[in-house]
Structures are given as structure tokens and as C-alpha cells.
Amino acid sequence: GAGVSQTPSNKVTEKGKYVELRCDPISGHTALYWYRQSLGQGPEFLIYFQGTGAADDSGLPNDRFFAVRPEGSVSTLKIQRTERGDSAVYLCASSLRGLGSTEAFFGQGTRLTVV
């Protein structure tokens, strides 16, 4: 596809369960970002990949959160032992080079609800 694709679009899970959220970036984009957004707030940075490596994971809230991008394209955000406070929209973005002067393209997000 032409844009950033995120699956699933909605995910409801029970407290304590494990979830995986997938992001397919725009082909050729080396930089990939994960954010989460709560109602009424701006997107909160989680992690940034340049190629296969996590260049900045300072936004991950704790060790229950982990993200991979093994081949430098698709990325998966993994959340262990989910808590109700993890409920949010998780956004993925990609950009051509990852520098500040290039535009980032966002997906539609995955709405995660932990019950």
C-alpha cells in the first residue's frame, strides 16, 4: 500500500494478557516511530528505529513494552502483562531518513482496550 498500515485497527484484551501490534511502514523508509495517544493528549513518543536497530527507546514506559524491527521494515510492538492503563491508541510513523527535516507519515493507529 501507499501509506503506513497498522494492524489490527482495534484490539480488546484482558488484563494480564500479551498483545502484539504490527506496523507496515512505507516501503524504503528507514526510520520508524511508535507513539501512544490517550484521549485529549498529544502523541507520546515510545521508540524510534533507524533500520533494524532501536536508536532511541527512551519513551518505553517499562520493561513490559518491547518493540522489534528484525528486517528493517515491519515492526511489532509487544506488550506483556497488559494493564488497564495501557489502553490507548498506538500510532506508528515512518520517514525516509529519520532526520528532523523529513516528513513523518502516520498510520491510522491501533486502539488497544484492556478490560
Add this chain to the structure above:
Amino acid sequence: LAKTTQPVSMDSYEGQEVNITCSHNNIATNDYITWYQQFPSQGPRFIIQGYKTKVTNEVASLFIPADRKSSTLSLPRVSLSDTAVYYCLVVGQTGANNLFFGTGTRLTVIP
């Protein structure tokens, strides 16, 4: 990362020009000023980016004074479809590469 300050909300009537000002007093020499727009249930969308003076595209204009400590996003003749949240970001070309979003400005266009 340079912190930004912008109004929480603004209202405007259709057809008017809207100017949203953002303060970024600690902007660094290599930083760019970037604006994103977000509609409900969608991810943010890039609007415009600039370094100094004025930048214009088909959607908006961006005015940056010489000291670069503030910037103004100008939306000409807004329509109801411009109702959205607008985020001002200051982004460096080196070092930290994450994009920091504040709470943004919620623009409501009134018929």
C-alpha cells in the same frame, strides 16, 4: 529538545484566516519548526516545515521571525473541514530524532 507552547484551543468562523502562534524560546541552531494536523481517529498529518522567514504551500503558510523563538501557522479562509488539533514541533537534524508532540491547539471552525 526545545519545548513548545501554543494555545490550548481556538475558535474561528468559516472563511476567516486563522493564525496559531507557537513559542519555542530554546530552539537550537539546527532545529526545524514543523506543524502537524490531526483529525479525530486519525494519525497526525504533516502540514508544513520551515527554518526561517516564510514558507508557503498549498495548505498553509509558516512565518518565522529572525530570532526563531516563535512561529505562526497561518491557515487562509478556513472551512469546517479544518477543525482539528494542530501541533507545533521543533525537530533537530542531529542527536535526538524523536518527534515530541505537546498537547496541540484544538481549532474549531464554526459555520
